[in-house]
Amino acid sequence: MECPACHTENPESRKFCRECGKKLLLICPDCSAQNVPRDKFCGECGHSLLKPKEAPKELSFEEKIDKIQRYLPKGVTEKILSQRGKIEGERKQVTVMFCDLEGFTSMVERLGAEDAYNVMDQVYELLIHKVHDYEGTVNEMTGDGIMALFGAPIALEDAPQRAIRSALVIHQELANFNARIRKQTIEIPQLRMRIGIHTGPVVVGTIGN
Known part of the structure; x- marks a missing residue:
């Protein structure tokens, strides 16, 4: 004092x-x-x-971008910064993709929290990379999946097609992942991903804190 x-x-x-x-x-x-x-x-x-x-410090636009860098595909950060004044409150046609791991709860009960975490860490890496490969953006991560956007914050004319291709590759890569992981342990159950895709108009606002 x-x-x-x-x-x-x-x-x-x-x-x-x-x-x-x-x-x-x-x-x-x-x-x-x-x-x-x-x-x-x-x-x-x-x-x-x-x-x-004290009220939490308001992050600058650049700090917000830096904070979510991991969830942005390569090159998107620069595009966002170049369009700084254009991505707030802009109406866009966006494709949303939801990925949800089937049987997540039973997997945790079977493997235990630590081993389940290690598996999900690898699954998240797979999902993020395959979304980024098609210029999508991971908008949210849940306990057993992700929500990804195609067409926001950067507009894509073929956003629905990119989301579909990303989903197909995710299914293929998850099958390969299952094959690899079965060689390491017999305790991990077969992993299956439920994927939903929807396209429609949205208003793109400020990237969150």
Whole structure:
């Protein structure tokens, strides 16, 4: 806390200022009564003496892009930055692809949380790469799948076709993954991915925090 006499910052546990030796007091902002350090509420009027929490820092556009870099296909970051003023509140035709791993809960029960996590980490890597290969963007990751966008934030004339090709490749790569993983262990069940695709108009807003 700050010393009212010399304005030196002191640890909350101190009763006297480490710089000038004055007694440290908390002044109630509501009634101006004196309170001792560590008091949470004013002893005179009951007003809170806790410092208000600072609002979370608003990320800049570039910081938001950097934060989600992993989920953007190669080259899309530069395209977004070049169209900075155009991607907020813009109506676009977008194709959404949902991928959901079948039997995820039973797999966790069978393998345990740690082994299931290791499997899903590899599955996520497969999904993300195959979405990026067709210039899609991973918009959300769930416990057992992803939601990907084709046509946003960068417009694609053939977004539906790209999403379909991505889905077909995901099925093929997952079959290859099953074949590889069976050679490593017999405990992991056959993995199957349910994929849904829908195309329609959306309004593209600010990329989230």
